[in-house]
Amino acid sequence: MSRLAHLIKKEFTQVRRDPAVLRLILIAPIMQLVLFGYAASNDVRNVPVAICDQDNSADSRQLAEEISQSRYFHLTPMAGDPRALEGLLLRGTVQIGLHVPRDFHRTLERGQTAQVGMYVDGTDSNNATVAAAYLTGLLRARGVSLAERSARAAGRRGVTMPGIRSEPRVWYNQDLKSVNFMVPGVFAMILLVLTVNLASLAIVRERETGTLEQLLVTPLRARELLIGKTVPFALMAMFDAGIIFLLARGWFHVPFRGSMALLFGMALVFLLHSLGLGLVISALARTQQEAQLTAFMVVMPNILLSGFMYPVENMPVVIQYVTYLIPLRYFLQIVRGIFLRGVGVEVLWPQMAMLVGFGVVTFAIGALAFRKRL
Amino acid sequence: MALAVEVSNLVKRFGDFTAVDGISFSVSKGEVFGFLGPNGAGKSTTIRMLCGLLLPTSGEARIAEHDIYRETELIRRSIGYMPQFFSLYPDLTVRENIEFYAGMYEVPRARARERVEELSGRLGLEGLLDRMTRTLSTGWRQRAALATALVHQPPLAFLDEPTSGVDPVTRRQFWEFIDDLAREGTTVFVTTHVMDEAEHCTRLVIMHDGAIIAEGTPEEMRTRYVQNMVEVQAAPLWEALEALQASPLVREAALFGDALHVQLREEVVDPAEAVRQALGEAGVAVEAAECIPPTMEDVFVALARGGEEAVREASP
Numbered sequence: 212m213s214r215l216a217h218l219i220k221k222e223f224t225q226v227r228r229d230p231a232v233l234r235l236i237l238i239a240p241i242m243q244l245v246l247f248g249y250a251a252s253n254d255v256r257n258v259p260v261a262i263c264d265q266d267n268s269a270d271s272r273q274l275a276e277e278i279s280q281s282r283y284f285h286l287t288p289m290a291g292d293p294r295a296l297e298g299l300l301l302r303g304t305v306q307i308g309l310h311v312p313r314d315f316h317r318t319l320e321r322g323q324t325a326q327v328g329m330y331v332d333g334t335d336s337n338n339a340t341v342a343a344a345y346l347t348g349l350l351r352a353r354g355v356s357l358a359e360r361s362a363r364a365a366g367r368r369g370v371t372m373p374g375i376r377s378e379p380r381v382w383y384n385q386d387l388k389s390v391n392f393m394v395p396g397v398f399a400m401i402l403l404v405l406t407v408n409l410a411s412l413a414i415v416r417e418r419e420t421g422t423l424e425q426l427l428v429t430p431l432r433a434r435e436l437l438i439g440k441t442v443p444f445a446l447m448a449m450f451d452a453g454i455i456f457l458l459a460r461g462w463f464h465v466p467f468r469g470s471m472a473l474l475f476g477m478a479l480v481f482l483l484h485s486l487g488l489g490l491v492i493s494a495l496a497r498t499q500q501e502a503q504l505t506a507f508m509v510v511m512p513n514i515l516l517s518g519f520m521y522p523v524e525n526m527p528v529v530i531q532y533v534t535y536l537i538p539l540r541y542f543l544q545i546v547r548g549i550f551l552r553g554v555g556v557e558v559l560w561p562q563m564a565m566l567v568g569f570g571v572v573t574f575a576i577g578a579l580a581f582r583k584r585l
Numbered sequence: 586m587a588l589a590v591e592v593s594n595l596v597k598r599f600g601d602f603t604a605v606d607g608i609s610f611s612v613s614k615g616e617v618f619g620f621l622g623p624n625g626a627g628k629s630t631t632i633r634m635l636c637g638l639l640l641p642t643s644g645e646a647r648i649a650e651h652d653i654y655r656e657t658e659l660i661r662r663s664i665g666y667m668p669q670f671f672s673l674y675p676d677l678t679v680r681e682n683i684e685f686y687a688g689m690y691e692v693p694r695a696r697a698r699e700r701v702e703e704l705s706g707r708l709g710l711e712g713l714l715d716r717m718t719r720t721l722s723t724g725w726r727q728r729a730a731l732a733t734a735l736v737h738q739p740p741l742a743f744l745d746e747p748t749s750g751v752d753p754v755t756r757r758q759f760w761e762f763i764d765d766l767a768r769e770g771t772t773v774f775v776t777t778h779v780m781d782e783a784e785h786c787t788r789l790v791i792m793h794d795g796a797i798i799a800e801g802t803p804e805e806m807r808t809r810y811v812q813n814m815v816e817v818q819a820a821p822l823w824e825a826l827e828a829l830q831a832s833p834l835v836r837e838a839a840l841f842g843d844a845l846h847v848q849l850r851e852e853v854v855d856p857a858e859a860v861r862q863a864l865g866e867a868g869v870a871v872e873a874a875e876c877i878p879p880t881m882e883d884v885f886v887a888l889a890r891g892g893e894e895a896v897r898e899a900s901p
Contacts, residue, residue, distance in 0.1 A: 213691075214688060214689055214691060216688075217685055217688030217689065218688075218689075221674070221677070221681075221685050224676075224677060224681065225674065225676050225677070228676045229676065420672075420674070420675060421668065421670045421671055421672040422672050422673065422674055424633075424638060424668045424672055425666070425668060425672035425673070425686070425733070425734075426689070427637075427638055428636050428637065428638060428661060428664065428666040429661060429686065429689035429690060430658060430661045430662050430689070430690065430691070431689050
């Protein structure tokens with residue numbers, strides 16, 4: 212067995228005996244999948260809505276009925292007056308309050324546009340925007356048909372409502388399920404989290420336990436130590452990537468339309484970057500605790516700025532420029548592109564070029580820092 | 586005889602602090618070479634430079650006939666090193682640790698197994714090979730570290746305070762093991778701040794504040810640096826100590842167990858009589874006062890307290 216093989220075997224033995232690392236490798240990916248696949252769904256569903264119906268006409272009741280039947284909304288008991296709506300919103304009992312004024316039916320009957328008040332709790336702005344848009348859409352559609360009917364009932368004829376018909380067609384993620392967006396994201400994110408965390412301990416742990424000194428008097432070369440300290444983590448990360456891929460397909464039924472070889476090939480390129488990042492942290496940190504905290508500090512903004520949860524397009528322009536420096540951003544675009552759109556190099560080459568560039572540069576810096584600290 | 590270690594004018598500075606200040610010495614093959622001195626004297630810094638873990642600020646050194654600047658690779662193959670602080674993987678078993686390092690030195694697998702058996706037999710580690718290193722007490726950890734440092738049968742072994750924190754019985758076994766190693770042809774370079782251990786060395790140097798303040802065999806050390814040693818039993822002991830420390834004839838007086846060790850100036854012809862007289866004048870009852878050969882501890886106390894001044898005066 213070569214020195215390198217001994218080194219890699221030793222790393223695996225140590226990982227096998229460290230419950231904290233085992234948890235990170237075996238449980239964390241599945242936990243993240245469940246969290247982001249189910250709980251952190253961006254889909255708007257069952258938004259609690261309260262109606263204050265002061266009109267109490269057939270029209271207004273029908274409107275309420277329609278809202279309650281929508282799977283997007285959940286209608287709570289009626290509110291007596293508009294002030295009660297405010298109370299419900301304040302307490303967070305409902306997210307949207309709808310006020311149907313007294314003259315709703317009559318206004319429609321006259322063929323005019325009826326005003327309804329919609330109060331939205333914007334605390335969770337993302338969710339609120341989507342929910343409000345859904346409800347507005349529903350009201351508009353309902354409004355058109357109510358107006359038509361009211362107009363007919365009033366005996367007028369020939370009134371054409373300038374209704375807007377739009378038929379949105381959704382591509383790539385036809386059911387607009389956020390799970391299809393999130394799960395490939397987790398695939399990318401877990402590689403970053405896992406390898407930065409593990410690699411950040413690479414040298415500092417040996418230094419802190421005093422084993423580095425014993426290791427450095429042996430004929431072991433710096434290059435061998437570098438490989439011995441990164442290959443095991445890369446293997447573990449790829450193992451996790453495999454698990455996530457299988458769960459994404461088998462459990463979450465995320466469509467996969469692209470090339471598997473390309474996906475895992477790019478994952479390896481991304482690992483160059485994340486392992487390099489970890490090595491830099493490990494070289495600079497004096498204690499394991501410092502390394503862990505730094506890793507956390509590096510990983511968090513990476514995830515937030517990558518477009519993992521919030522689209523880069525929604526960020527302020529200045530921040531959008533910053534995201535160009537986040538390799539996870541390119542990797543996410545590649546992973547989602549391969550998963551959902553089934554595209555390959557012909558489309559993703561700019562992102563791939565950036566990722567390769569960042570991968571090579573970060574790993575080179577990491578390797579230099581590693582050598583320097585030995 | 587070929588030299589295992591050859592050091593000349595070795596200097597190591599950390600910023601403004603000079604840890605090792607231009608030391609020179611040499612070690613012949615097959616010696617048990619003692620490197621003595623109090624904590625902070627620069628012993629570990631020197632060893633770490635000789636093992637290639639630390640780059641000297643200036644000076645020359647050759648280890649196993651290889652240059653420490655240009656031939657680190659060759660040096661690493663020829664030495665074993667047991668650091669001062671515990672340096673094994675706590676989450677590997679004793680056997681895994683030894684075999685891992687055998688792997689680092691590219692010892693063939695079968696040979697590595699033989700060495701594990703052999704070393705564990707000689708160090709009494711047989712029953713502990715499959716114990717997690719973390720769970721061992723200090724003495725057993727030190728044995729495991731020694732076995733690890735020697736797994737590849739290096740011709741030269743650097744042992745940095747191998748006996749620190751171990752009980753007297755283990756300490757004795759360690760030194761027997763070191764004597765055996767030397768008999769088998771291994772050069773042993775060992776540091777300690779326990780002066781009695783120096784008796785086991787064939788030759789030794791004493792370091793103080795980054796410089797070598799004394800060098801020789803243990804016998805030479807005792808005769809050259811400390812003369813006119815008297816062991817005194819008296820009552821009350823404290824008054825006797827004060828009286829002797831005040832006497833112009835006394836260079837050094839210190840408590841040693843339930844007696845006093847008193848070193849008188851070189852010009853005193855009958856040291857025992859001089860002590861009796863001094864104590865008689867002070868009105869302290871003397872139970873016994875007789876000339877004794879100094880221990881290494883006496884040598885060290887004399888050297889460290891008197892510092893370089895004592896050395897200069899006493900040196901022939």
